[in-house]
Amino acid sequence: MKRLVLALAVTACALGITATPATAGPVTAIPDDQNIAAVPVAGLALTLVRGSFKAMALTIVPLHQFPAFDNIITRESGWDVFATNPTSGAYGIGQALPPDKMRTHGLDWRFNPLTQIRWTYDYMVDRYGSPQGAWEFWQQNHWY
Incomplete structure (x- = not known):
């Protein structure tokens, strides 16, 4: 999965595609003691996938x-x-x-x-x- 995400990210960067958040609302803050990121991954992945389909085309x-x-x-x-x-x-x-x-x-x-x-x-x-x-x-x- 990490390789797929990396490949999609590289493709998106090469094409100049920017990811936008899946929602426009604020992201809830995460306590400092947790090593997780508040990233709308589903929206980012979908944007990258569509970008890679365009690259295929x-x-x-x-x-x-x-x-x-x-x-x-x-x-x-x-x-x-x-x-x-x-x-x-x-x-x-x-x-x-x-x-x-x-x-x-x-x-x-x-x-x-x-x-x-x-x-x-x-x-x-x-x-x-x-x-x-x-x-x-x-x-x-x-x-x-």
Whole structure:
């Protein structure tokens, strides 16, 4: 676990990602005799994980297309690998419908962010020509 947190922290620093507290409220003081830290770890970890997913996407999506890709993913799933639309059943980072379409890119499609990112990028290119084309469509329709 420590290695994972360290790897995520290094990735976040390299990308210039900053962590924000999970809550905006004050942190209760800890007595001096306790060797523990009052850190909102869950919020920090989630921020770092989403940052590392974006770093993964940058290995697939051309840099000039990344802002469009990020705009869609942020709105569709918030970079949540397990995001599920309660109405349609769309699933994952790119909100595939039906979800098992992602199987073409790997049997681990249910939980692997890299598989989902690859599928989503290929879908955008196949259907709209590019992430930018998908983003232009999304802005008109609020879906893609």
